[in-house]
Every structure is written in structure tokens, then in C-alpha cells.
Amino acid sequence: MAVEVLMPKMGMAMKEGTVSRWNKQAGDLVSKGEVIASISSEKIEADLEAPANGVLLKITVSEWEGVPPGTVIGYIGHPNEQIAEETAATATFQTAALEKNLEEPVAMTESATIAASPTSAKEVKISPVARKLAEAAGLPVESLIGTGPVGRITKEDVEKAIAEREAKQAVAAEDDRLPAVAVEETTEQLPVTGMRKVIASRMMASLQESAQLTITTRADVTDLIALQKKMNEVTQKEHEIKLTVTDLIARATVLALQRHKQVNSAYIDDRIHRYGHVHLGIAVALEQGLVVPVVRYAESTSVLDLSRRIKALAAQAREGTLGMEEMQGSTFSITNLGAYGIDFFTPVLNSPEAGILGVGAVQETPVFIGEEVQRRSILPLSLTFDHRVLDGAPAAEFLHTLRKYLEEPYRMLL
Structure with missing residues (x-):
């Protein structure tokens, strides 16, 4: 069987x-x-x-x-x-x-029969993807012939009907020997489903339901990078883990959030919720879209533990083994586009969080130090915040504190 x-x-x-x-x-x-x-x-x-x-x-x-x-x-x-x-x-x-889009009424008794009438679009057995494709092409679904189970119209049926219509139009144009006319360009239409659909709806909801503002600054991370390299000499040898600049930025962010609890907040049901713990979201880019796994109670972790958890969650995300519970409950998020050569950008809030930090690419820049010009490593930072929760001044104070930790990294070790 x-x-x-x-x-x-x-x-x-x-x-x-x-x-x-x-x-x-x-x-x-x-x-x-x-x-x-x-x-x-x-x-x-x-x-x-x-x-x-x-x-x-x-x-x-x-x-x-x-x-x-x-x-x-x-x-x-x-x-x-x-x-x-x-x-x-x-x-x-x-x-x-x-299926959500195929809720057909079924006659239970003879008294529930419907008067005979031409088949309507809602009564046609058609898959959701095929229906969207037909609507986009301007094809009446009741005119299509289904080859699927029980006469159901499939995506392939709609694509065949579109191709036949275009072929007929081309033949008619040739027979009439009309001058060349602009033909509607054929485009690839991809259904918005799964991860892409969730991202689309959440990003639109985030922009529509919050008052978002982005401020930027630059941090001199020359000393931070030097510290990271020195620490790696020990961590790789004794702990078999490689610390990254992102790990140290995450640590600095957690410390700054503890000093500016109003940033570690959310606007929910006309109330501002200030969290006592830092549940840090770290955006991970996948081929299918973007996920944000969460490091819970990040304020209680050491730099090494924070690095381990970030790497473990990122690996799970790429392997597709993350559970929904590991992508919920964040109180603040970090998204890093530095690997793509991006400087400043405008991150969209991961609702209902009040803030998200965007990290750009480190740039080697000549900087005046006293009377001398030195080569320094400059890191662009972008903070998007919910203006319903924060005003510009406290948001800038948070960014100033974060910058202080990054420029004087020994503070993170005290």
C-alpha cells in the first residue's frame, strides 16, 4: 500500500x-x-x-x-x-x-442547493498560486481548464493559457501586418511565501506601527581591533574559539543597554515596557531571507560565552535547525552589513523593540591625533529607534556610551 x-x-x-x-x-x-x-x-x-x-x-x-x-x-x-x-x-x-484561499461552501442537504448560474471565480477549483498568477495576467479563472486532481487549475495551466494568448496575439499582429508595437514584457513572477512572506509583513507592520528615526556616528575602533587580535592569541589556543569584532561590538552594546535601560524597551498597547534583562537579537542573512536568533540574558555572559552563543545560533540558522522559540523575545537587535562594504544605512526596527543597531564596514582613515595625522580604523554606526519611546537626546546618549566602550575597549573588561 x-x-x-x-x-x-x-x-x-x-x-x-x-x-x-x-x-x-x-x-x-x-x-x-x-x-x-x-x-x-x-x-x-x-x-x-x-x-x-x-x-x-x-x-x-x-x-x-x-x-x-x-x-x-x-x-x-x-x-x-x-x-x-x-x-x-x-x-x-x-x-x-x-487551504486558506480555498474555503468552498459544500451543500449538505438538498435544501441548501444554489440556483443554477454561470461558474463564478470563487467557485472554480484553483490553487492560490494559480489564482494570483491569473489575476496578475488578467485571465478570468472561469475560462481556464484545469488538469490537476478533480479538475483543479494549477500554476502550469495558467502559464499555458498565458503562453497561448501571447502566441495568438503575435499571429494576429503578423497577419494584419501592423507596424511594430510595444509588446508587454514577460517577467518572472515569484510567489511570496514562507520566510519571504513573513519578512515582508513584519517589515511593513514595523514601519506603519512605529515612529522610526535613524541617527549615525563613527567610532574609532583601532584599539578595539588591536585588543581583539591579542585576545585571539589566547582564546584560539586555550579555548578553541576565535573572537570577532562583532562579538566585541555585541558585548559593548549589552553594557551600553544596561546603562541606558530606556533603549532596552518596547512600545506595546500604549505602554512602554522597560526590560530588566538584555535578550540580544543578532541578524543572520540566509539565501532565503533574514532571521534574528536571540541570545537570552546576554548581560550575564562573558565575552567568550557571548561569542560561543552567537556562533552557535548563526550555525543553526544556516543549517535550518533554529526553532521558533529561538527567534522570539529579543529586546534589542544588531544587524551588520560591514561584510558587504556598506557604511551607514537605515535598519528597520524588529518590532516591538525600541532600537536596532546597524554596523557598517570598518574604513582605514587618516585622522588628526593632536598635531599628527595617523591611520585609524573607523566604524560607522546607525541607530534606528522608536520616537514614541525615545527622544533624540537619550538615543544619542546611548550611542555616545556605546562609542565610548568601542573606542576605549578596556572599559569592557572592568
């Missing part, structure tokens, strides 16, 4: 998962434990392994379609094994009924 391949539940808060890529196609041989697809949900992306040996008999959920966890997305069985039509139809119906 065919084995069902189910959409996994990745995290307690997961409501919908998306098949971002099928590594195998129907008819391919698969081995138990072999990666057959990539699954994304909110800020987590993971590989989906085959639950059994055999042949991938059927794929019931196309790429970029979102379905609730537990939904059957495919079947694995013996070569030439047939899936009972009733079983396949039932699984398809259950999947469709669970």
Missing part, C-alpha cells in the same frame, strides 16, 4: 508550509531518508526526507503551494502501484478544504 508523504509541522506556531522545491519527480526511485523536497514555513526552511523506499508515485502539492501541516503532498509505493481513485480524490479534497 502506498505510503503518504505529509507536510511536516516545523514549530508549534506553524500554520502553513510551502513546497519550495521538489528534488524528485513522479516516477523517480527514492530511498528512505533521501531528501526529496525543500519545505519552508515562516522563518524556517528544511529538507524533507522520504519516509520509505520505493517510487514517488504521485505529487499532490505543486511547488510554491502552501498547505497546512499534516496534508498529504505525495505518495511513495512500489513500481507501477496504482493509488485508488477514491483515496486520491479524498486526499485532494481534504487538502483543498484546508
